[in-house]
Amino acid sequence: MSGKDAFGKQVFSDDARRKFSKCYPETPQILNHDMAANTLLTLDALAKLGTALPKASVEYNPGDLPVGIAPDDVPDNGMSIADTILMIESSASWAVLKNIEQIPEYEALLLSLLAEIKPILESKTGKMMRPQGFIFVSSPNAMTPYHFDPEHNILLQLRGEKTMTVFPPGDERFAPSMAHESYHSGGPRNLVWQDAFFEQGQVYNLTAGKAIFVPVMAPHFVQNGSEPSISLSITWRSDWSFAEADAHVFNHMLRGWGMNPKAPHRFPNHNKVKAMSWRILRNLHLVK
Numbered sequence: 001m002s003g004k005d006a007f008g009k010q011v012f013s014d015d016a017r018r019k020f021s022k023c024y025p026e027t028p029q030i031l032n033h034d035m036a037a038n039t040l041l042t043l044d045a046l047a048k049l050g051t052a053l054p055k056a057s058v059e060y061n062p063g064d065l066p067v068g069i070a071p072d073d074v075p076d077n078g079m080s081i082a083d084t085i086l087m088i089e090s091s092a093s094w095a096v097l098k099n100i101e102q103i104p105e106y107e108a109l110l111l112s113l114l115a116e117i118k119p120i121l122e123s124k125t126g127k128m129m130r131p132q133g134f135i136f137v138s139s140p141n142a143m144t145p146y147h148f149d150p151e152h153n154i155l156l157q158l159r160g161e162k163t164m165t166v167f168p169p170g171d172e173r174f175a176p177s178m179a180h181e182s183y184h185s186g187g188p189r190n191l192v193w194q195d196a197f198f199e200q201g202q203v204y205n206l207t208a209g210k211a212i213f214v215p216v217m218a219p220h221f222v223q224n225g226s227e228p229s230i231s232l233s234i235t236w237r238s239d240w241s242f243a244e245a246d247a248h249v250f251n252h253m254l255r256g257w258g259m260n261p262k263a264p265h266r267f268p269n270h271n272k273v274k275a276m277s278w279r280i281l282r283n284l285h286l287v288k
Helices: 014-023 043-052 081-086 104-125 177-184 195-200 239-256 272-283
Strands: 029-032 058-062 093-098 129-138 143-147 152-159 161-166 202-207 210-214 220-224 229-237
Touching: 014 029, 014 104, 014 210, 043 081, 043 093, 043 129, 058 081, 081 093, 104 129, 104 152, 104 229, 104 239, 152 161, 152 202, 161 210, 161 229, 177 239, 202 210, 239 272
Parallel strands: none
Antiparallel strands: 029 210, 058 093, 093 129, 129 229, 143 220, 152 210, 152 229, 161 202, 161 220
16 A cells, blocks of 8 residues: 555655654654645544544543653543544643554555555564554643653644654663563553753654654653644554563563663664563463
8 A cells, every 4th residue: 555645645755754764763853744634634533533432542631731740640631532622722631542543544544654664664673563543632732741652653743733852762861671661561651750851852843744753662742832733643563662672571570580680772782582581481371
């Protein structure tokens, strides 16, 4: 399937793909995109999508949250997902529709976009696996708290403006090894925030027509601008990312045995020994 928008054009230009090739998989990078108006991405369509998705695939809450809030402290906004989206200009909320590929039309959109960059990414990190799409709908000035994600990710800004502050992946100052181990063992993705971090992150401004590539497990937070925002996140996993995740789980096991293991390597180094050790133990049902 070719990566074309609703009007048959490439969404990522040759220049955008060249930039992606240079930055992938370890360096954040702003990219241009030509994602034209799409009937699947209007507020009406997204309200229907939010209602159609399973409850577990929909998350929404008040948007006026502090950057470092703990997951258990996030309150409910008291609205339905459809009303949250349709009233996003005034609902003071933040919503994410997860795994949009569960709906055939959105799966086709996701795969079309990923097809444009698939040869580039597979030449570096191996087979593209588990393609997933996420749509973020945010009220003016909404905050997405400090967290990290296990996927390779390109976030396309479609409407409105936001800033994303990104921190170096694999840097113990911003996400210690135990935070990685906890997440990959079933814990939350939100991270412990320190105000001293503000001056050490790289700030990227996203307007409609801009996208950003975010490396696996790069800590970040997002501040929406003064207008409602719609963003589309296209993500994938790779041999490298799964090995990195399994190495963290292996380390978590070792730490439980009183050991102090070294953190997994970042690309281009690999984590095959620890990952394979964990997979063997899991397959033999020697660990949970």
